[in-house]
Amino acid sequence: MKLTVNLKENSYPIYIENGILTKSGEYISRIFNGQKIMVISDDNVFPLYGQKITDSLTSAAGHNYECHSLVLPHGEPTKNFQSLPKIYEAMLEAKLTRSDLVIALGGGVIGDLAGFAASSYLRGIKLVQIPTSLLAQVDSSVGGKVAVDLPQGKNLVGAFYQPKMVLIDPEVLDTLPDHFIKDGMGEVIKYGCIKDSNLFCRLCSHSSFEDLKPELPEIIARCVDIKRIVVEEDQFDTGERMLLNFGHTLAHTIEQYYNYERESHGEAVGIGMYQITRMAEEKKLTAPGCADRIQQALKIYGLPSSCGLPVSALTEAISLDKKNLNGHLNVVLLKEIGNSYVYPTDISFFGFSENGQENI
Numbered sequence: 001m002k003l004t005v006n007l008k009e010n011s012y013p014i015y016i017e018n019g020i021l022t023k024s025g026e027y028i029s030r031i032f033n034g035q036k037i038m039v040i041s042d043d044n045v046f047p048l049y050g051q052k053i054t055d056s057l058t059s060a061a062g063h064n065y066e067c068h069s070l071v072l073p074h075g076e077p078t079k080n081f082q083s084l085p086k087i088y089e090a091m092l093e094a095k096l097t098r099s100d101l102v103i104a105l106g107g108g109v110i111g112d113l114a115g116f117a118a119s120s121y122l123r124g125i126k127l128v129q130i131p132t133s134l135l136a137q138v139d140s141s142v143g144g145k146v147a148v149d150l151p152q153g154k155n156l157v158g159a160f161y162q163p164k165m166v167l168i169d170p171e172v173l174d175t176l177p178d179h180f181i182k183d184g185m186g187e188v189i190k191y192g193c194i195k196d197s198n199l200f201c202r203l204c205s206h207s208s209f210e211d212l213k214p215e216l217p218e219i220i221a222r223c224v225d226i227k228r229i230v231v232e233e234d235q236f237d238t239g240e241r242m243l244l245n246f247g248h249t250l251a252h253t254i255e256q257y258y259n260y261e262r263e264s265h266g267e268a269v270g271i272g273m274y275q276i277t278r279m280a281e282e283k284k285l286t287a288p289g290c291a292d293r294i295q296q297a298l299k300i301y302g303l304p305s306s307c308g309l310p311v312s313a314l315t316e317a318i319s320l321d322k323k324n325l326n327g328h329l330n331v332v333l334l335k336e337i338g339n340s341y342v343y344p345t346d347i348s349f350f351g352f353s354e355n356g357q358e359n360i
């Protein structure tokens with residue numbers, strides 16, 4: 001299946017196909033006529049799929065690609081400012097020029113980090129995303145947000161930098177540990193909440209991920225298509241795109257609070273979606289019953305809906321939310337499941353000024 005993200009000169013194709021990894025050379029050769037390719041990956045993913053990709057690249061007909069690789073430690077702490085010099089050094093050592101290409105092979109951590117390195121090295125060299133986690137396949141590989149975390153907050157240094165192509169191979173999810181399948185399901189549930197009540201109901205009609213698994217390629221395609229439509233309308237996150245941030249104001253504060261080592265992104269998004277919807281229902285800004293339905297969906301896919309944190313501990317991180325413009329905080333709320341909106345408010349939305357101690 002092929003989808004195209006239409007962004008004028010920044011347009012690109014997304015291919016979703018079982019086994020596409022072994023054909024990556026053929027696909028990439030359609031858009032890349034340069035010489036050098038650097039595959040950036042992590043130490044879980046590269047041993048599983050690195051060779052397949054490099055074999056496919058080096059045997060691409062009519063090209064004589066020179067392949068380099070850089071393998072980084074896995075996990076969120078790698079999506080850090082300190083990883084960048086290592087990447088730039090490897091790029092310099094390989095003598096990558098502006099006519100060369102970076103492939104981000106991995107989950108969202110590698111996609112965001114390698115993507116940011118590609119956006120900044122020589123003021124930008126070509127990027128192809130080959131996402132290998134469910135989260136990266138449904139979300140992070142599409143739309144061009146690339147970034148690293150700072151101790152003060154998530155994704156605080158980054159860019160909008162669209163890839164030239166995205167290759168999604170659902171088969172690689174067979175090796176993805178359960179914990180990270182759950183993480184991806186957090187973002188899948190998000191798409192149902194913000195844009196597609198049928199998708200949400202479909203997710204709730206299953207009893208576990210195993211039950212949903214046969215439908216996964218279709219679900220991935222639906223999520224990617226929702227993201228494509230939103231990004232085409234608002235590439236630079238000034239309005240409509242904020243909807244993709246549903247649950248993220250609290251999610252990012254939770255991740256930062258625990259130094260990116262406790263709640264993973266998908267878990268934190270699940271907590272964030274449930275908790276903000278609960279707060280919005282109390283304020284009559286969301287139809288009653290939505291928070292319960294979100295909690296039920298999270299439970300089916302093994303995701304938590306709370307982590308016990310006092311919200312009062314989070315004011316600083318919330319103020320660094322990228323939807324906070326000129327001191328006016330925008331939060332994303334649901335009118336009902338499948339229908340979301342941006343609500344301009346301020347930090348008192350989270351209740352700590354009146355109630356003192358709200359736990360999430």
Ligand SMILES: NC(=O)c1ccc[n+]([C@@H]2O[C@H](COP(=O)([O-])OP(=O)(O)OC[C@H]3O[C@@H](n4cnc5c(N)ncnc54)[C@H](O)[C@@H]3O)[C@@H](O)[C@H]2O)c1
Binds near residue numbers: 133140141176
């Ligand atoms: N740019 C965006 O639009 C966007 C969207 C959503 C999330 N994100 C970011 O994505 C990151 C989370 O991504 P993630 O959940 O993919 O985490 P991740 O990249 O850490 O991957 C999760 C784990 O799975 C392993 N892994 C990945 N694919 C595998 C496979 N096929 N087989 C075996 N192991 C595999 C990785 O090595 C890692 O240990 C966060 O930093 C989040 O902020 C970005």
Ligand SMILES: O=C(O)C(=O)C[C@@H](O)[C@H](O)[C@H](O)COP(=O)(O)O
Binds near residue numbers: 145237
């Ligand atoms: O693509 C977007 O836009 C999103 O908000 C998708 C989110 O799932 C993702 O976590 C994103 O990285 C958050 O962006 P940020 O601008 O809040 O850092």
Ligand SMILES: [Zn+2]
Binds near residue numbers: 139187248265269
């Ligand atoms: Zn996210």
